[in-house]
Amino acid sequence: MTATAYLSQVLQVAVALALAPILVGWINQCRAWLQGRRAPPLMLPYRTLRKLFVKDAVIATNASPVFRLAPYVVFGAMCCAAAIVPSLATDLPFARAADAIALVGLFALARVFIALAAMDIGTAFGSMGARREMFVGFLAEPALLMVLFTASLISGSTSLPAIVDALAHRDFGIYPSLAFAGVAFTMVSLAENARIPVDNPATHLELTMIHEAMVLEYSARHLALIEWSAALKLFNYSCIGLALFLPFGIADGSDWRALVGAAPLLIAKLAAGGAALALIETLSAKLRIFRAPEFLGTAFLLAVLGMLVNLLLGS
């Protein structure tokens, strides 16, 4: 653990905080282009955040402290997650404190808090959103964990940097089980980030919402933090995907020059990934909410299958 390690640790969180809203803006742009609309500016999410921070917060009279605390906890959990996922470097001191299972735990922590906050005001939409979010989560979370397990069976470690090291910096090998994991992961990240086909980030119809229904009662700085956390979550998921399936170019830490080289590569990979996400969203239609378990169940079983294939072919 050198000073470079701590530097890359801090740098990585800073990059995540800075890039996450831009990633959302980029996906919105791509979607607009693909759907033949005029694209909103790339920096629009930033402007929204600024606007929200400046406004006065309005909260319901009967809001409990849970409601006011939740945005901060969610934000904290997402920052923590951004520190674990190797996006720029693998020499991360904090990643020793929390491995892939803890990462899933952090996502679950954020989910539980935001669901509790949604139930706090006691409105119909809030509790509906909370119920649906937990419903999506109970299948998505195991699927994500199974995807990570497949990768950790390959690398013999549950620590994310060690997984990336094994996948990127060891001998080149093709891992068939990762094909399953990749499909499952794509499905999970669509569901977890409130994307079509499970949820629609741009919807204005309350009855079809999941994520948006939960945060209806939030305003101003609380909403800003939640939006930022959502962007961070998307960023984290993208980086997990890149780390597992395109791990090349992530600095292995001994050298700060590798770190500098890793940044543009990360941006390029994120841009491609964002465009792919926009394409998937444009090509698919939103599912009925009760088709969602089918979708996620498929993801979960595919991930389990990935582990099985790994056991068969890896031995």
Next chain:
Amino acid sequence: MPAVPLYAQLINLLAAVLLLLAFAMLSQRRVLSLIDLFAAQGAALALSTAIVAWATGQRHLYWSAGLTLGLKVLVLPWILRRLIHRLDIEWEFERLINIPTTMLIGIVLVVFAFNLAVPIAELANTVTRSTLGIALACVMLSFLMMITRRKAISQVLGFLAMENGLFFAATSATYGMPMVVELGIALDVLVGVLILGVFFFQIRDRLDSLGFANLERSRDDD
């Protein structure tokens, strides 16, 4: 896995892709997408046969790969699409399948097939022998698909996919069958599909539908 040569890794990957496509077929309701998936499976099969041919230097396997490509990726899907178009069932889909349960049964079958294949694979001496389990699983999944479907055309697709699994077992695990056998099988499949196509028209003319539920009912009448 560094000790395994590259071609074997590629074949393992294609085996996984085949299995993935088998699961995708199992969970696909629309007939047209089913045909696309079948064509993709054929393509993966052709590619893996070609790789085996290249790796082992068996020339006749190139023919076999070409045959697979021509027949399973181009001709059969084309025939089936035309059939669907002519029968005007492009937007039909299966109704009564519980996808998670089917997939769960599928997983159990995969575990079973993998275990079944372990002792058999130990007898073989090829590098890619572990793909035998996957091929077996593909066969079983296609069988499961035939069981769960009600529409005639998806059952035909299940049958074809089953043949894919067998073919993969033959090429990848044991490096191919004699050419005559392959040609014979290919011809059989082609003829089979043609005959089935004729049957579809007959069935539709008689019963106004292609669901097998109607066939069950008509058994007593005729």
Next chain:
Amino acid sequence: MRADALPLLAAAIAAWLAIGALGLVRPLAFAFVSRLLFPLGALVALLVAGIALLATAEPVATLVLPLGLPDLPFHLRLDPLSAFFLALLGAATCAVSLFSTDYFRPSEGTAPGLVAFQYHVFVASMATVLIADDAYLFMVAWEAMALASYFLVITEHRIAAIRDAGFLYLFIAHIGAIAILLTFGVLQGGSGDYTFDGMRAARLQGAWPSLGFLLALVGFGAKAGLLPLHVWLPEAHPAAPSPVSALMSGVMLKTAIYALLRVTFDLLHAVVWWWGVVVLVVGLLTALFGVVFAAAQTDMKRLLAYSSMENIGIIAAGVGLAILFRAHDKTLLAAIALTAVLYHCLNHAMFKTLLFLATGAVLHATRERSLGRLGGLIRRMPWVAWLALVGTLAIAGLPPLNGFVSEWLLLQAFLFTPSLPQSFVNMLVPLAAGALVLAVALAAYVMVKFYGVVFLGRPRDPDLAHAHDAGRYERVALAGLAAACVLLGVLPTFVIGVIDRVNTMLVGAAVIRPGVSSWLLLAPIDAQRASYSPLVMLAVVVAVVVLAIQVVHRLYHGRVRTTGAWNCGSPEPTPRMQDSAEGFGQPIRQVFEPFFRMTRELPSAFDAEPRYRVTIDDPFRYWLYRPIARVMEKLAGYLGLIQHGRISAYLALSFATLIVLLFFVR
């Protein structure tokens, strides 16, 4: 302190019995019972916890008490395994006794002094189970435990449903007891020596060890609530007063786990690998069953009871894994799985006790345990609500609290099972890991439902406005348990250090090895493979939260306006618009519909007073218990043919039996 731990513990058990006896002296003196006896019991429990904790590091101590039948003295033994469970018992009992100081009211069914007697006999018998070293004392204590808890369950015996629940409990407890008796019969191996020492030394041959194990699994599984002998659990827990539910769920279920570990690892040496597969599969099925049913419940105590099943299932899965590894001589992996088991026992004892006590406080404050009439209590009962939040997050398996640590360890054990000789077991492991993770994720769903419906939102009933917060002793008890949840969560290496003494005794390996794990960093195998440091994680999350609050308030402003809820512009939301408990569980009911036996009463569009009612029955009762009951009834009917009610006929039958028996043993 050295060799005196065992006599001290025996004295503590005697003290509990004495306290209970005092309750009988003045059964109706409410203040005497609640202000003196329960705090005294709590004090003894605290001492027991302390002594037992220290005793985990001591060598094995034995003691022979000249009690019981002539020539059949009581053997006591204190080794790390029993000391660990005694510490668990002491800690949980201390909190429950303290809570009971405020809890029991004079108006309820059984007289307070009698309740105190039953309660302390219950605790003392559980402690005796843990230090018994012969089958005789074990069975005496085990049955005393069952009887005492039965009487506690039917404290409010004027309600018929509660009597039914108690009867079911007693019935299953006896099925279990028969199986346990047979277990010991098998284990003594024809030697006639019923001390555990004798059983340890008797090396059984052939199918005998497996038979003994299966009988033990049935017997202790019935007490732990494993499928299919679980039916008593969701009935008895809600029927009992909350402190008793807490003790039963938090401690009594663990005595069954203790006994299972004692028999399989200590007495039978865990040598056959398929035992592990059996326990693993039964455990996972129990976990999934419990959590799915918990999601569908509308009574908060039933919900927690089903959640206990889930946790016991997870623990059993860990036991199965440990047996599997032990049988294949992978001692380090066995130690990890066993650590997960013991850790989860401890965790469950803390957070489930906490939550059951919290429901007790809610029940007292509102006289309501149906989730459909609660809500918004965080504003009326902030102490209970915030402390219950800790328990909720912990039981949902969220980092950095304690539930996560044991689940993390168990998953680690699952992940590093690549090389077992049976290929089918290898294939089973991913499926099992998937089932486990699914159960854990569903537990989060269940707990959000529980907490959200009880404590958050708007009150669903106007009477809730009069709810009052918990009393002083109750708060202390709840706070102690919540603190335990946090401490067990953030300081895992210390806890595992204690558990390692049990590991060393049972499987001969320790998880914490110097140079690999430090006080800050938990690394069960090596740091490259997996490491976890909840303290650092907690520090970082808290730091980010504080920093974010500071930065936002400094850079911008902290202005807040309060007004009515927005609710998308819909005016005047009423509390009935929130999700009811049924509503929140509806997605799970829909997904798992084939597993429930559901009866629904749907309103039609023309009802003047529309009613929606859904009841959910246990399929096991319908498909397994009812057929058995019917067969038994039929047999009893045949037997009834020879019952005429004439004394001489009965005497003739008895005489004939005697003659036949004499003929055979001649």
